[in-house]
Amino acid sequence: MAADALQVDRCASCVFMVATANGPLSMCVHNAQRDQHLASPDRIDESTGPRWWNAAVPGMSAYSDLPDLSDPALAPLNRLKGQMRAVRQARKDAS
Known part of the structure; x- marks a missing residue:
């Protein structure tokens, strides 16, 4: 299914699930929200x-906030994926 046209009933009955910190999730939903889960x-x-x-x-932080991913020093382009x-x-x- 396309990420912008997920069908709730199909996702709920899906047998192809992925384990997340919040429990099992349909692979279609996981792929649609990939960056939210991975980052x-x-x-x-x-x-x-x-x-x-x-x-x-790279590295660990004392804060739970997402770092500023626009800073190339914190997140090099070759380490970023997807959106x-x-x-x-x-x-x-643009620059």
Whole structure:
């Protein structure tokens, strides 16, 4: 199914599911919301306190907020995928 035309009943009855932090999700829905799932920060508890890891940027952070992905130092273009890469590429082309 196209990402902008998902059919709720088909997604609910789908047998091709992917495991997410919020439970199983239809693969069609997951693909439509891919960047939201892949770029969401994950909490990692350490003895010094909670830290946050985000697949879109290198290293860990003390904050759960998404970093500014427009900063090439934080998120090089070759590490971005999907919509995040398209947004960065569009900004690069515009300047």
